[in-house]
Amino acid sequence: MNQVLFICTGNYYRSRYAEILFNHTARDYQLGWSSFSRGFQESTREAPISPNALNRLQDKRICPNQVRYPIKLSPSDLALAHRIILLDEQEHRPMLESQYAEWSDYVEYWNIQDVEFEQPASALDRLERKIDLLIGNLESESNELLWGNNHLKVQYI
Numbered sequence: 001m002n003q004v005l006f007i008c009t010g011n012y013y014r015s016r017y018a019e020i021l022f023n024h025t026a027r028d029y030q031l032g033w034s035s036f037s038r039g040f041q042e043s044t045r046e047a048p049i050s051p052n053a054l055n056r057l058q059d060k061r062i063c064p065n066q067v068r069y070p071i072k073l074s075p076s077d078l079a080l081a082h083r084i085i086l087l088d089e090q091e092h093r094p095m096l097e098s099q100y101a102e103w104s105d106y107v108e109y110w111n112i113q114d115v116e117f118e119q120p121a122s123a124l125d126r127l128e129r130k131i132d133l134l135i136g137n138l139e140s141e142s143n144e145l146l147w148g149n150n151h152l153k154v155q156y157i
Contacts, residue, residue, distance in 0.1 A: 004035040004134070005081035007092065007107075011039030011070035013050035014087040014112055017057070017124060022131050024062050033138055038077050040095040043070035052120035078103050085134075087112045087127075 004022060008015035015037035022035040048069045057064065078084065078100060086092040089109035097104060112118070112127050 002033045002082040003080055004033060004083045004085060005077060006035060006037040006085050006087065007040065007073055007096075008037070008087040009039055009091060009095070009114065010041055010043045010045065011037055011072070012043050012045050013053050013115065013120075014123065014127065015039065016049050016070070017053035018085070018087070018127055018131060020053075020057060020062065020064050021060075021128065022135070025131065025135055029135060029139055031135060031138060033082075036077070036080075038071050038073035040073055040092065040099065042072050045070065050115075052115065052124070056120075056124050073099075075100070078106075084108070085110055088114065 006015040006018040006022070019035045019037035022033075025031075026033050026035070048067045049064075054064075054067075084103065084107040086096060086107050086109050089111055091114065093109070096107060110127070110130050112123050112130070115123070
């Protein structure tokens, strides 16, 4: 099964919401893709997932099977992914370039900001639209996919 990797800073809010929502929706569409998420930094949170993310999931009647604690990104995570999405270019590009510069050509950015800069309702709305578009693109297979080091480089026509 192909894998999408969502990455944010602490794997507590945006990337976790994206992972759970993508997996729920991909199952509904029988897409043949799944997702997982990681963070660039170790999380110091006492809770396993952001209340903002958990409340929105509950509002959508999506119950995560298992609520785990955040996981820090590793090279093996990047190697497993067929599509790598970083949630905010301004915030995450410097982290990627300092920790995993060799992966710079294999990522895309969505520009969904953290709670300090964007209200959760707005950020999660935009994240939902991005996931819908991603699933639509994956489902229709209208993109030209080029392989590089066992990872997809996506060129939009």
